[in-house]
Amino acid sequence: MVNLSRTTLRGFATVGALAGFAAMALPNAQAAQTAATATTATTAGTAATAATATPVPIDGQPIVIGNPPAGEGVTTKSSTLNIVRYNRLYKTGPITPSKCREVNVSLRTAAGVDAYISQLFRCTYAEWALPLKQAGAAYKVAPKLVLHSSSSVRSYCGVVNGSTAFFCGYNGKSWIYIPRHVIQNYWGQSPTMARAYATNVLSHEYAHHVQWLTGILGASWQRQRAFSTYAAQMEESRRRELQASCLGSASIGANKRYYPMAGGLYQQWVYVVSNSGDQPGYPRDHGSLKNHRFWSFAGFNASRSYTVAGNCNTWNANSTYVA
């Protein structure tokens, strides 16, 4: 296992309960927000802070160790550190609608969650293939999807709290970890909310895979380590995370007519993206609720009649938009 001391503990209210709380109910689900390494968390805000709305967890830090698989030409004329801003991904064409419909299944059971997420995963892979190919990335490389019901997960990227969704890229391979029980808990409170959350979290994690394949994720971590101030490091983290939410929302938006992301499901999705983000007293690593909503809509909303990854260049945005 690898210790990653740079990752920060990410939390919302009740973070003290982060060890083994698989049975927790919806109002405490935000405690799921911990770092992608539970073992070496360093900068935790430990004070429990009263939550305002009901925060929706996003994910742990996406960890990268080693290099992604080489594509035909991810590298641009820009330097390694500028690849986050000047990337071929931003010039790619429309994201291909997968034309997949949402799976009509109860998310009460693990089997239901597996059916739901697995299809969305395959559809999201199909959607990103063309833009990734156009970006010169290794577009045929899919992450391995791990749906689990564990209180703790051992990955190549470290030991991670079992209620935290996260991405791990390790020496040319990648994994997406999604805890089933978080989705099942939401289902018990609001089935429509559970569907919206499940759709969003898979899409966000897949977006980290897109960042990884295009060299953005690794470069972003290099940048973060190079910054000398904590404030600058957190801003880098927010650019990375807000972009993942933007790209994830873009893949949802590209397929919205077919899924369909409309009606009550759309309303709940708006709730999810509007209530996800950094909470008072905790590391500012994912972005404010307002900015999370902003970038989610930037991705979701089509430019002309289609959705493009180019809407999601958070490294080209003023600091205000990534606060």
Ligand SMILES: [Zn+2]
């Ligand atoms: Zn993320």
